[in-house]
Amino acid sequence: MESINKYTISLFGESYTIVSDENEEHLLATSDRLDQMMKDVSRESGITDYRRVAVLAALQLASNVQKLEQQIEDYDSKGQQLVEHIEREMI
Numbered sequence: 001m002e003s004i005n006k007y008t009i010s011l012f013g014e015s016y017t018i019v020s021d022e023n024e025e026h027l028l029a030t031s032d033r034l035d036q037m038m039k040d041v042s043r044e045s046g047i048t049d050y051r052r053v054a055v056l057a058a059l060q061l062a063s064n065v066q067k068l069e070q071q072i073e074d075y076d077s078k079g080q081q082l083v084e085h086i087e088r089e090m091i
Contacts, residue, residue, distance in 0.1 A: 012038040012050045037061070 007018045009031040020027055037057045038050070047053055 009035075011035050012042070012053060014050060034061075 004019060004021050005024065007020065007024060007027055009016050009018055009028070011031060011034060018027065018031075022030075034057065037060065038053050041056045041060065042048055042053045045053075045056065047056070
């Protein structure tokens, strides 16, 4: 069982205390990535309100996740098609 740890991270100039069972390296890399994304969103949009920036960053992340899930689904489908093709050729 993994241990629960408490970390302090900084996102868009705000400090947050996070309780997580993730390892520190993963959590810090994730928070650094989100912080950079929020800074990029703010710079590109001109929006400085951290709540609005956070929502826009969350939408961007959700879009990225959805695209990756679709890619995984496509790869699974293509893999299944290849297996079926190989099985037909072996007969």
